[in-house]
Amino acid sequence: MMMKLSKRYWLMTCFASLLACLGVFISRGDTVKAAETNLVVTPVYTDNQIGGHTGYFNTYVAPGETQTYTFLVANKSDDKRTLYMRFNAGYTNQSGNAVFDSTKIPADSSLKYDMAKELLVGNRVKRVHVEGQETGTVSFEVKAPSTAYNGVIMGGVVTSTSGKSSLKSDGTLLKNDYGYAIPIFIRNQQEVSVSPKITLGTVKPAMRNGSPAVLVQTKNEQPAYLTTSTITAKVYRKGESKVYKKSTNSAITMAPNSNFEYGIDWGKNRVEAGDYKLDYTVSQGKLKTWHFTKNFTISNDDAKRLNDLAGFKPNYTWLWILLAVVVLIVILLIGILVGRRNKKNNNSNGNNNANGGKDSRRSRK
Structure with missing residues (x-):
């Protein structure tokens, strides 16, 4: 039986729900449409929906109780259509967005409840056949943690029209087969006081x-x-x-x-x-x-x-600079040696000339 929500809690959760809409990949309004398939999906809200009909589920579920999430699928075409619905846990992708489009989520030591693995009751993938111009429903059941949990648990349902073949090896839906996404937020404690860290x-x-x-x-x-x-x-x-x-x-x-x-x-x-x-x-x-x-x-x-x-070629600039410095040093050393040798030769020649002059003067005497 649902507990009565306090006014303070109602205002707080309405505000949180409004902010959540800004960051989660969903279509606005109560109806989400997969344009290529002419399939229209509508969340069927229950009395414990928090914040009104927002296009996603935001529910208070008492500890240990099971919540049924039902989706109404309308086929607007004249042909029979098949839709695959997959229930996933929430995670943050490498672009920095909170999503639920993968069957495999990055491991996190702080995660206590994986909604898809630990709280979902029954199969996480369901198939619904809808005749032309008819409607059908598909439901998932989630059991809230048995003890009061001060926080929010995130998951969601994504759809495709070709089943498992629409999934990449990492469990992510291919973009060209992505029908729609509806987030699901669960809390089993009325006064949630925790904030991001x-x-x-x-x-x-x-x-x-x-x-x-x-x-x-x-x-x-x-x-x-x-x-x-x-x-x-x-x-x-x-x-x-x-x-x-x-x-x-x-x-x-x-x-x-x-x-x-x-x-x-x-x-x-x-x-x-x-x-x-x-x-x-x-x-x-x-x-x-x-x-x-x-x-x-x-x-x-x-x-x-x-x-x-990245295709960068090796940078040998430092090698060319080093080689140029070595060559310059060698040239300088050669110049110094040659200069010293020339100076020595000049000094020797000068001394010889001087001695030759003295000898000549002595001979004349």
């Missing part, structure tokens, strides 16, 4: 989208959704005050208890080995700001590997 993990050089980059592992360690935020990353050479590399992204969202690697693109520049300092800021509007500094090193092996992968 951002921390940093590893900082390492790697390839990203075919270009060298430095990847900064960014973690949200709390069961709270990080609304639209800005990341500003600056890289300095050790001991220098001038910014060497800078990157900014103002469309960052993070799923509860998730992590991703923020990429600082090195552009078309060669990666140079050495010691660097990272200045990293995550700003959640006026709500909260996290600031970090961290030293890291790019080894000679890492620089060579990334430059080779």
